[in-house]
Amino acid sequence: MAVPVRAPRPVRRPRRFELRATAVYFVLLAVLLTLVGTVARTAAAAAERRPAWAVALALVAAGAVVAGRRGGRRISAARLARRAAAALDEATMTAVEVLDAPSPAPSPASAPAPDPAAEPPAGRDGTERTLLLVDPRDPFDSVAPVEQAVVDTEEIAYEALDPDEFEQAIADLCRRDGCRDVDVVGGAGDLGADVVARTPDGRLVVIQCKRYCDANRVGSQDMQRFGGTCYTVHGADVAVVVTTSDFTGPALEYAGQCGIVCIDGRDLLRWQEGGGPRPWEHEFPAGQETLSEG
16 A cells, blocks of 8 residues: 655745844834734723623634634644744835835936025035036127116105205215215304315305295395305305205395305206206306306
8 A cells, every 4th residue: 555655845945134124024023013912902991891892702702712623623823823924024025125126216307406596516625616607509608797777866855854964965966966075064153155065177166055945935135144255255166055945036136146056946856856957057147247257
């Protein structure tokens, strides 16, 4: 009688020890044990709150054990442990393969665009380098210099200024129009001179500033006091009275006799806007003599 020969079991070669695989194995094992403990803790808490459910579950478990034994299949704790270990081992190897897989190289379309506001890269010596945007197709292309914008003189509400600010504003107009050696000399003992300057052609301009309201006009007495000092004391080539309001008739008559240029509020606005002649460019009517010429 021939005895059947059992097929030899395949001999599993021992797997080489790998630190990463072992670490992943224990991490998965810890997760599995944590889940088992959580389930057990939840079942215990449910049994405390609802004892009837616990009795029912125990009876169901006992019936399952009895049925398994009657069917000839014995529940083996060792077999369950081996199956769980094999499944855990497979999960470990899958995780290691995923970690070892090379990451895909970024495509050129997904590469980040350079930020023009970023700081320029530094050279080998640590100094910063300036990046010039030049058209590579034109070797003679260069960075064009930025043209300086022409800034117009800002319109000023001269009536809202105090006397000192008004004198400074008139001095700024003289500087804007090319005068040299502009100086604000107004104050106590100024003898009628508030601003003195040299015109572009070298003449001395002496200006008296009267910041008056519309109802207060420059009278003949103010004009006579200035006319007595502008030429004889200050040696003016051009004498000017500038006001934010207007002049009385006698004041204009005296100014015409002495050759004093009168700039009222309207003339001041035209001077500020550049639409009228500058005070030292004023022309008197033909035949009118001035005190300086006499």
